[in-house]
Amino acid sequence: MSTEVVAVLRLAPLALGWPSVYRFVRRDIGEIIEVFDRTVGPIIDASVTGVGRRRQISRVLLSTSVKVCLAMSGYAQATGIAFRADRAVLGSSFTRVYDDLFDNFRAPDLDERLTVLFDGGSFQPRSDAETMLLGLYRAIEAVLRREDSAPVHAALRRMHRFQIQSRRQRGSAVSGRTLRRITRGKGGLGTAALFGLLRPALSPLDRRLLVELGDVLQVLDDFHDVALDRAAGVTTEVTSGSITVIETGRRIGDLYREFHHRHPAGSRDRLFGMLFMMLAGGLVHQLIDRHRQRSGTLTRPCPPAAEPDPTDRRPYRLLFWPAGNIGPVAENPHADDSG
Numbered sequence: 001m002s003t004e005v006v007a008v009l010r011l012a013p014l015a016l017g018w019p020s021v022y023r024f025v026r027r028d029i030g031e032i033i034e035v036f037d038r039t040v041g042p043i044i045d046a047s048v049t050g051v052g053r054r055r056q057i058s059r060v061l062l063s064t065s066v067k068v069c070l071a072m073s074g075y076a077q078a079t080g081i082a083f084r085a086d087r088a089v090l091g092s093s094f095t096r097v098y099d100d101l102f103d104n105f106r107a108p109d110l111d112e113r114l115t116v117l118f119d120g121g122s123f124q125p126r127s128d129a130e131t132m133l134l135g136l137y138r139a140i141e142a143v144l145r146r147e148d149s150a151p152v153h154a155a156l157r158r159m160h161r162f163q164i165q166s167r168r169q170r171g172s173a174v175s176g177r178t179l180r181r182i183t184r185g186k187g188g189l190g191t192a193a194l195f196g197l198l199r200p201a202l203s204p205l206d207r208r209l210l211v212e213l214g215d216v217l218q219v220l221d222d223f224h225d226v227a228l229d230r231a232a233g234v235t236t237e238v239t240s241g242s243i244t245v246i247e248t249g250r251r252i253g254d255l256y257r258e259f260h261h262r263h264p265a266g267s268r269d270r271l272f273g274m275l276f277m278m279l280a281g282g283l284v285h286q287l288i289d290r291h292r293q294r295s296g297t298l299t300r301p302c303p304p305a306a307e308p309d310p311t312d313r314r315p316y317r318l319l320f321w322p323a324g325n326i327g328p329v330a331e332n333p334h335a336d337d338s339g
Helices: 003-009 012-039 041-047 051-079 085-104 110-118 128-143 150-169 176-195 204-224 226-232 245-262 269-295 315-320
Strands: none
Touching: 003 245, 003 269, 012 041, 012 051, 012 085, 012 269, 012 315, 041 051, 041 128, 051 085, 051 176, 051 204, 051 245, 051 269, 051 315, 085 110, 085 128, 085 150, 085 176, 110 150, 150 176, 176 204, 204 226, 204 245, 204 269, 226 269, 245 269
């Protein structure tokens, strides 16, 4: 038995949290869908032309929201704060559109224009995705209007700087130290901004713990995306081999102890049941990637993922199937321009 498998099995007690994940699928996703339709749905309708494209984008954002809401509700349970579905679906949808704008749209001055927006300036959208981003950003501002939102905006501005730096991960040699800084900056600060929507005024200790959680989530996501990143020429800590499943498992164990020490009365089952599930899945992706390297099949393109049915809203599909991505209109040939 490999040391990586042993490292994952050491965290097997965290699987006791899987019933809580199951309860999320059975009881909570229906409410999330209702909140999504009420808050994000009108923004999509006002931003996007074409019934087919609206449906496709709605499916991407809803699936992303369900996945992120699982993590955010687990974090809320672990820290003893209220989970607010409206903030979670707005924030997760904003994050999805933001990431896809960086990855899939070619706008040479996008970085600078978003910097101005996040600094409180104006923003003139140049695509339907940018119009959605602005609508989601204004909606988040509205729900935070009566609270001290400065920590959320500060984390967002800092994360944006690391997101700009992450362009260096494409097509060039990147040092391990640089990758570590970018991964922690994107994942940690992005999670601090997103999860901070549930309680903007975090203490310094809770903010540090949230950054650590976001860092681990980013690494786990990179394990799951290792084949796609290699095919796209994106260098991550996983594709470069500078981080391992063993180290990631150790960090999850450390996180569990820190959450227990900081919030002893909280229920950590859902959050860490999810993290264990992601770690086990990450190990599977790592082993498949390693096999492809040894067999010399890395040059073969990965088969494209099946396009999800935009009308399929079954809870387990939304949670466990890939959410997909948003691209320019020309890259979505199945989107119907009518309506």
